[in-house]
Amino acid sequence: MTNHVEVNQLRVDVGPLESPKTIVHDVSFTLKRGEVLALIGESGSGKTTIALSLLGYARPGCRLSSGAVNVGNDNMLALNEKQLADLRGRKVAYVAQSAAAAFNPSRRIMDQVIESALMHGVLNREQAKVKAVDLFKQLALPEPDTIGARYPHEVSGGQLQRLMAAMALICEPELVIFDEPTTALDVTTQVEVLKAFKAAVKAYNTTAVYVSHDLAVVAQMADRILVLQHGKVMENNVTSQILNHAEHTYTRQLLSAVQDSDAFQDNPKHDTVLEVANIEAGYGKILRDGSVEIPVLSDISLKVRQGQTVGIIGESGSGKSTFARVIAGLLPAAKGYMLLNGKELKPAIDERSKAECQHIQMVFQNADTALNPAHKVGDILGRPLTFFHGLTGRARAERVAELLELVKLPADLAHRKCGALSGGQKQRINLARALAAEPTVILCDEVTSALDTVVAAAILDLLEELQQKLNIAIVFISHDISTVKSLCDEVVVLYKGKKVEHASGKAFRAGPYHPYTELLVSSVPTLDPLWLDTKPDGHEQTAVRIAQNDALCRFRNRCSVSIQGQCDSLPPPEHKLPEGKRILCHKDMAL
Numbered sequence: 001m002t003n004h005v006e007v008n009q010l011r012v013d014v015g016p017l018e019s020p021k022t023i024v025h026d027v028s029f030t031l032k033r034g035e036v037l038a039l040i041g042e043s044g045s046g047k048t049t050i051a052l053s054l055l056g057y058a059r060p061g062c063r064l065s066s067g068a069v070n071v072g073n074d075n076m077l078a079l080n081e082k083q084l085a086d087l088r089g090r091k092v093a094y095v096a097q098s099a100a101a102a103f104n105p106s107r108r109i110m111d112q113v114i115e116s117a118l119m120h121g122v123l124n125r126e127q128a129k130v131k132a133v134d135l136f137k138q139l140a141l142p143e144p145d146t147i148g149a150r151y152p153h154e155v156s157g158g159q160l161q162r163l164m165a166a167m168a169l170i171c172e173p174e175l176v177i178f179d180e181p182t183t184a185l186d187v188t189t190q191v192e193v194l195k196a197f198k199a200a201v202k203a204y205n206t207t208a209v210y211v212s213h214d215l216a217v218v219a220q221m222a223d224r225i226l227v228l229q230h231g232k233v234m235e236n237n238v239t240s241q242i243l244n245h246a247e248h249t250y251t252r253q254l255l256s257a258v259q260d261s262d263a264f265q266d267n268p269k270h271d272t273v274l275e276v277a278n279i280e281a282g283y284g285k286i287l288r289d290g291s292v293e294i295p296v297l298s299d300i301s302l303k304v305r306q307g308q309t310v311g312i313i314g315e316s317g318s319g320k321s322t323f324a325r326v327i328a329g330l331l332p333a334a335k336g337y338m339l340l341n342g343k344e345l346k347p348a349i350d351e352r353s354k355a356e357c358q359h360i361q362m363v364f365q366n367a368d369t370a371l372n373p374a375h376k377v378g379d380i381l382g383r384p385l386t387f388f389h390g391l392t393g394r395a396r397a398e399r400v401a402e403l404l405e406l407v408k409l410p411a412d413l414a415h416r417k418c419g420a421l422s423g424g425q426k427q428r429i430n431l432a433r434a435l436a437a438e439p440t441v442i443l444c445d446e447v448t449s450a451l452d453t454v455v456a457a458a459i460l461d462l463l464e465e466l467q468q469k470l471n472i473a474i475v476f477i478s479h480d481i482s483t484v485k486s487l488c489d490e491v492v493v494l495y496k497g498k499k500v501e502h503a504s505g506k507a508f509r510a511g512p513y514h515p516y517t518e519l520l521v522s523s524v525p526t527l528d529p530l531w532l533d534t535k536p537d538g539h540e541q542t543a544v545r546i547a548q549n550d551a552l553c554r555f556r557n558r559c560s561v562s563i564q565g566q567c568d569s570l571p572p573p574e575h576k577l578p579e580g581k582r583i584l585c586h587k588d589m590a591l
Contacts, residue, residue: 003031010202043451081417100160362443413425553584562586
């Protein structure tokens with residue numbers, strides 16, 4: 001069987017022609033028709049740069065300097081822009097990491113999905129719509145006949161990711177590039193999206209390149225894996241060989257990062273620094289009874305102790321980030337109260353004192369949007385130093401240098417603009433800015449979800465080290481079960497704004513679990529390539545509005561062990577298990 005894709009001695013350079021810097025070094029690989037190749041490596045390894053070369057595209061500042069990239073009979077590096085425009089979307093298609101950024105929020109979904117087919121003259125409008133609905137069904141989207149009439153903001157993140165795949169497949173391309181398409185998705189949504197992608201690729205006999213930093217994910221998708229580091233090929237082999245008999249040290253390092261750590265240790269309990277009691281919060285108007293028009297959080301309570309980490313986990317839409325916004329004062333709670341060091345904490349940030357704002361700092365998920373790319377690192381870190389501590393001039397510059405050292409970055413980074421930094425460096429600056437205030441509590445909202453495995457592990461190690469050194473409390477919000485298991489002293493599981501499980505870190509590392517937690521735990525991919533195929537189809541998540549007085553189990557319609565006559569009619573009781581684990585469920589957890 002002849003090769004469908006052949007990349008031969010591809011080199012990509014950046015910088016001036018007279019003194020270029022090579023970022024992709026003579027990369028070669030081949031693919032047969034219908035095969036899936038995974039490009040694996042940490043940030044900066046060249047994964048996306050190589051994938052984009054299959055479209056004949058180089059990002060601004062980059063040059064496809066030499067080599068050949070053949071897709072079928074076309075050498076993508078030898079074509080002009082007009083010829084490439086004719087092939088992109090029709091012969092070679094691209095599925096980006098962020099579907100939210102790829103869709104136009106002001107246009108209906110159907111118009112955007114069929115646009116490529118109309119532009120290339122592959123189908124007329126009516127034929128394209130019929131084809132799109134077939135793709136919606138193939139990709140297991142809800143209400144396939146009508147979902148195209150919605151706007152992008154009216155569907156979930158996982159649904160939007162599959163709709164972007166439909167957009168890529170509408171012309172039945174020969175080759176599809178999947179560029180980190182599930183990185184930002186929670187584990188249960190990721191399972192459904194991966195299943196849909198795998199089925200669609202097989203149905204259309206599409207050759208695919210899957211870019212990722214997660215070996216457990218690509219183990220489910222890829223026939224072959226190409227491991228990259230610093231733009232060079234470390235290994236290129238069939239998936240089973242890479243997973244079971246990796247030859248290169250770097251590959252083994254990536255594999256070890258997938259394994260669940262057993263190094264967890266409970267930190268000794270200290271004084272409570274933050275207490276959250278009976279919080280209810282949401283969006284919209286406050287109603288006459290004091291409840292909120294669009295409720296999100298319902299009766300949430302927990303205590304955060306000095307020097308400890310409390311993990312908040314759940315799917316997208318469970319209320320995790322809303323809870324962080326409530327603690328930070330960015331979204332005032334409608335009911336309940338909070339205490340900071342034993343004193344009442346006002347719900348809204350504009351009602352809090354400077355000292356209260358100083359003691360609670362937030363590290364946002366996406367450092368790219370949290371940090372102004374045009375501002376220098378020193379200015380970004382200096383502002384909280386001046387605002388909270390009155391530092392200026394030399395004293396401020398010295399403290400900026402200390403903060404950079406604290407997060408293991410060189411002092412001369414202070415003079416560089418944030419836009420010139422890597423993802424891992426930006427997240428360290430994001431963390432250093434929070435530390436500049438010298439807080440008591442840091443709220444970490446999905447701080448590693450956009451980072452590759454190796455960089456994410458380094459950030460987590462840094463967090464643990466800083467916590468021990470500074471004795472700060474951390475509220476760690478995540479959908480990464482493995483990280484929460486290894487990092488957190490206490491774990492709270494949220495489902496649709498309700499706390500369904502609360503346990504010590506030690507107790508959380510083993511069952512029994514709430515049925516919803518069991519679903520989360522079982523949805524974490526393993527290195528077994530058959531894992532995805534053995535997963536039963538999950539229940540499609542629906543964005544239903546929860547009534548404020550709904551005291552029944554909110555997981556009941558998705559639960560595989562629901563008890564008729566109890567779960568649908570009575571509020572679930574709380575089971576108190578050994579080691580302090582508490583689970584809200586009708587099922588007897590002792591069984």
